[in-house]
Amino acid sequence: MKILMTTVGAVAALLLAQTSGAADEISADARLAAQHVAVMTCATCHGPQGRSIVPKFPALAGQHPKYLAAQLQAFKAQTRGDPDALGYMWGMAAPLSDEMISALAAYYGAQTPAAGSAGDAGAIARGADIYANGVAAEGIPPCIACHGPGAVGTGEYPRLAGQHAQYLLKQLRSFQNNMRNVAVMHGVAQDLKASEMEAVAAYLQSLR
Ligand code: HEC
Ligand code: HEC
Known part of the structure; x- marks a missing residue:
């Protein structure tokens, strides 16, 4: 009986060790x-x-x-x-x-992103400038500061490269009007003009 209890205890301990070890792994x-x-x-x-x-x-x-x-x-x-x-x-x-x-x-x-898709060259060039430099006169920070070179993001800063422009544009509007309520992106988007949003979305969609 004692041996059995010990064995059960050992197995339980082993299972516990496996479960806690698997917390950041994924089974x-x-x-x-x-x-x-x-x-x-x-x-x-x-x-x-x-x-x-x-x-x-x-x-x-x-x-x-x-x-x-x-x-x-x-x-x-x-x-x-x-x-x-x-x-x-x-x-x-x-x-x-x-x-x-x-x-x-x-x-x-872990999946490979799809290649981006081209758009209006003028809008893409304008968007690339906003992405890299922001719009100083309007207090808009450079997107690259958080979303990184090539817009590939890191951890909590999402990848934006190759994303559909229509989706990106809608998110920027939702951050602006606080329907998607995230303080940091509300601050970024609050003074973005519609034409600036369209340009930066076209640029991001064009990236691969
Ligand atoms: C200070 C850091 C910071 C800066 C600067 C910044 N972003 Fe973001 N952005 C974030 C964070 C954080 C999120 C994720 C918000 C959330 O958790 O929902 C985000 C999310 C987004 C999303 C939503 C993506 C998705 O998949 O839904 C878009 C679009 C976006 N940012 C565009 C931009 C653009 C365009 C600029 C430049 C004009 C910019 N961001 C500048 C931090 C930043
Ligand atoms: C019927 C269509 C539909 C189905 C099925 C669906 N989604 Fe979505 N998903 C959407 C739409 C639309 C959005 C964008 C919402 C918005 O505009 O805010 C979205 C957004 C997301 C986002 C946010 C992406 C970003 O860049 O911020 C994630 C993550 C997501 N879905 C994961 C999933 C997962 C996982 C499943 C399956 C369990 C799923 N979705 C099933 C329609 C769908």
């Missing part, structure tokens, strides 16, 4: 389950491996897992608001467990 089961959800559900809108084809639906391929997980948590908590977030993503995120959110974020982060 093989969770990875498989996330891949299944991504292919069967999310791909309907976000495209195969998150390379979205429809401009209303953001590309997720190659986005930073930390940012993706934070957004899924924000949809789940219903704090990322605007009619499209509410209409499309609150319901999608509601049933996702924390583990599933981490695994989905890891899945999309």
Whole structure:
């Protein structure tokens, strides 16, 4: 009996060690389950491996897992608001467990982003200037300061390169009018003019 108890204790300790070790890793089961959800559900809108084809639906391929997980948590908590977030993503995120959110974020982060698409050359050049230098006269900071060279982002600063211009433009408007309520991006976007938003969105979409 004593031996049995010791064995049970040892096995329990081993299991505990494995679970805590797996907290930042993601279990093989969770990875498989996330891949299944991504292919069967999310791909309907976000495209195969998150390379979205429809401009209303953001590309997720190659986005930073930390940012993706934070957004899924924000949809789940219903704090990322605007009619499209509410209409499309609150319901999608509601049933996702924390583990599933981490695994989905890891899945999309590991996919190769699609190449960007060209647009109006004049708008792209103007957008490149705003991205690199901001608009000093209007108090708009350089986007590159946070989103990085090539707009590939880091951790909580999302990748913007190759994202659909229509989606980017809508987010900038939502930050401006606080429907997507994020203080740092509200500060950036509050004085951006419509033509400046269009230019920077065209530039970002053109990047690969
Ligand atoms: C019916 C269409 C639809 C489905 C299915 C869907 N999404 Fe979305 N998703 C959207 C739309 C639309 C947005 C943009 C919302 C906005 O404009 O604020 C979005 C936004 C997102 C974002 C934010 C991206 C960013 O760059 O900030 C993430 C992350 C996301 N979805 C993940 C998922 C995951 C994971 C699934 C599957 C569980 C999923 N979506 C299923 C329509 C969909
Ligand atoms: C001080 C840092 C900072 C600067 C400068 C900055 N951003 Fe951001 N940006 C952020 C953060 C942080 C987020 C993520 C917000 C969130 O958590 O929802 C973000 C999100 C975004 C998004 C949403 C991306 C998505 O996938 O939904 C867009 C679009 C964006 N920024 C564009 C810009 C543009 C254009 C500029 C320059 C005019 C800029 N940003 C300057 C910090 C910054």
